[in-house]
Amino acid sequence: MPHQLLLATRNLGKIEEFRRILEAQAPGEIELLGLDAFPETHDVVEDGKTFVENAMKKAREMALATGIPAIADDSGLCVDALGGDPGIFSARWAGKHGDDAANNQKVLEQLRDVADENRSAHFTCVAALYLPDGRSHYEEGRFDGWILRAPIGGEGFGYDPIFRPEGYSISSAQMSAAEKDAISHRGKALRAIAPHVMSALSSVR
Numbered sequence: 001m002p003h004q005l006l007l008a009t010r011n012l013g014k015i016e017e018f019r020r021i022l023e024a025q026a027p028g029e030i031e032l033l034g035l036d037a038f039p040e041t042h043d044v045v046e047d048g049k050t051f052v053e054n055a056m057k058k059a060r061e062m063a064l065a066t067g068i069p070a071i072a073d074d075s076g077l078c079v080d081a082l083g084g085d086p087g088i089f090s091a092r093w094a095g096k097h098g099d100d101a102a103n104n105q106k107v108l109e110q111l112r113d114v115a116d117e118n119r120s121a122h123f124t125c126v127a128a129l130y131l132p133d134g135r136s137h138y139e140e141g142r143f144d145g146w147i148l149r150a151p152i153g154g155e156g157f158g159y160d161p162i163f164r165p166e167g168y169s170i171s172s173a174q175m176s177a178a179e180k181d182a183i184s185h186r187g188k189a190l191r192a193i194a195p196h197v198m199s200a201l202s203s204v205r
Contacts, residue, residue, distance in 0.1 A: 002031040003201035008044065008062040008072035010035045011098070013157035018071075018190065021181055025194035030201070033068070041065050051076065051088060051126040052138060059130035067132050069201060071193070075125035075185060077159045079107065079147060081114045090159070104151055104162050111147055119147040121163065125185035127193045129200060137196045141188030145172075156180060 007018050015034045022030050035041055044061050048054040051074040058072035076090030086093040086107065094102035111119055123143040130136045144166040151161035153173025160173035165183060172180055181187040 002029055004031050004033060004068050006033050006062055006066055006068045006070040008058040008070050017186060020177060021187055021190040025191060026198050038066055051124055054088060055126040055128035056138060059128040063130040063132050069131045071127060071129050073125050073127045077121060077123055079121040081118050082110060100158055104159060108162060121145060121147050123185040125189040127189040129193060129197055131200055135200060139189050139192035141185040143185035
């Protein structure tokens with residue numbers, strides 16, 4: 001019987017991405033649940049000053065609220081010409097949480113007069129695991145690239161349409177799920193934390 005693991009998000013795209021990556025690491029061993037499976041839970045206020053603080057807070061609060069081991073991530077786009085912004089504010093950069101089109105448009109507008117060679121950026125993802133008994137662990141992944149001049153591609157989510165990965169001529173939104181998973185910040189963080197997840201879940205039984 002698979003181990004239950006709660007992913008502390010309501011973002012369906014992120015849930016699918018996590019499920020895909022964890023399944024590749026531990027086939028058939030994890031039943032990944034999203035927050036929609038626990039409608040009584042509240043949304044965690046992401047008031048940390050770093051990706052680590054936010055990811056750990058979300059995992060901790062949801063593990064304690066549900067009694068199920070929880071994994072959470074905090075991830076974002078860090079643009080060098082913007083001093084690292086949007087950073088931890090990536091999901092709500094344009095004001096409304098989760099408005100991908102508006103967030104992309106705001107970044108493009110802010111970089112309108114920035115030359116191509118100065119449009120370097122990277123995604124960061126911190127994946128945090130928290131167990132109801134207080135044990136915790138986190139891993140971090142990074143995905144380097146450049147900001148395009150206009151959105152392109154229909155895959156992925158978030159800032160994928162305006163991000164061109166280092167060494168590629170296409171946006172992350174033009175990549176297949178498998179291609180993106182292999183090099184993305186979230187893929188790297190999840191592959192790094194997967195052994196810790198399996199070790200922790202095995203000890204829960």
